[in-house]
Amino acid sequence: MKATMSHLIHYRPITLQYPHEKRTLPDNYRGMLALLRYDDGTEKCVGCDLCEAACPSRVIRVVSAEVPGEPTKRYSKEYYMDMTRCLFCGLCVDACPVDALGMTREYEWAVYDKRQLHLNKQQLLAIGDRSFPVREKQLELQHPNVAFFNVAFKHLPQKPS
Numbered sequence: 001m002k003a004t005m006s007h008l009i010h011y012r013p014i015t016l017q018y019p020h021e022k023r024t025l026p027d028n029y030r031g032m033l034a035l036l037r038y039d040d041g042t043e044k045c046v047g048c049d050l051c052e053a054a055c056p057s058r059v060i061r062v063v064s065a066e067v068p069g070e071p072t073k074r075y076s077k078e079y080y081m082d083m084t085r086c087l088f089c090g091l092c093v094d095a096c097p098v099d100a101l102g103m104t105r106e107y108e109w110a111v112y113d114k115r116q117l118h119l120n121k122q123q124l125l126a127i128g129d130r131s132f133p134v135r136e137k138q139l140e141l142q143h144p145n146v147a148f149f150n151v152a153f154k155h156l157p158q159k160p161s
């Protein structure tokens with residue numbers, strides 16, 4: 001009885017009037033996925049396919065290619081995510097060797113047509129641009145050893161065509 005009376009006297013509603021009121025999300029909230037860029041606008045993704053291999057739901061499809069004129073570098077020519085299948089487990093983010101994937105705090109992605117949840121590279125980069133406005137510097141500037149290897153392999157002969 002005492003507990004009931006205490007609750008009645010100190011009553012505070014816990015229902016949020018969504019969408020006018022929104023819950024404060026925890027720092028480690030795993031929302032919509034995004035592709036990220038470096039601070040000079042270069043895409044971080046190197047097209048290694050590790051995220052595709054790590055994904056248990058076959059959400060991701062990467063088509064990678066050589067960077068034109070730089071045979072030692074690759075990038076994702078095409079990148080697709082079928083977000084209707086995503087579990088938001090974060091394994092793809094953990095698998096990425098260059099931190100090119102991030103989980104945003106976006107969750108309002110209800111749509112009438114599920115084809116709108118089949119996202120391409122430009123859409124995923126746009127989500128990254130609006131969710132992560134503070135970008136990292138290029139790896140060469142963060143790690144001098146990466147700069148050494150890039151310089152060392154810069155003048156490799158082109159592959160015979």
Ligand code: SF4
Pocket residue numbers: 054055056057058059060085086087088089090091092093
């Ligand atoms: S969060 Fe999990 S299910 Fe979603 S794309 Fe990444 S690895 Fe796949």
Ligand code: SF4
Pocket residue numbers: 044045046047048049050051052062076095096097098099100101
């Ligand atoms: S997002 Fe990361 S793991 Fe996936 S292909 Fe690009 S670089 Fe590789």
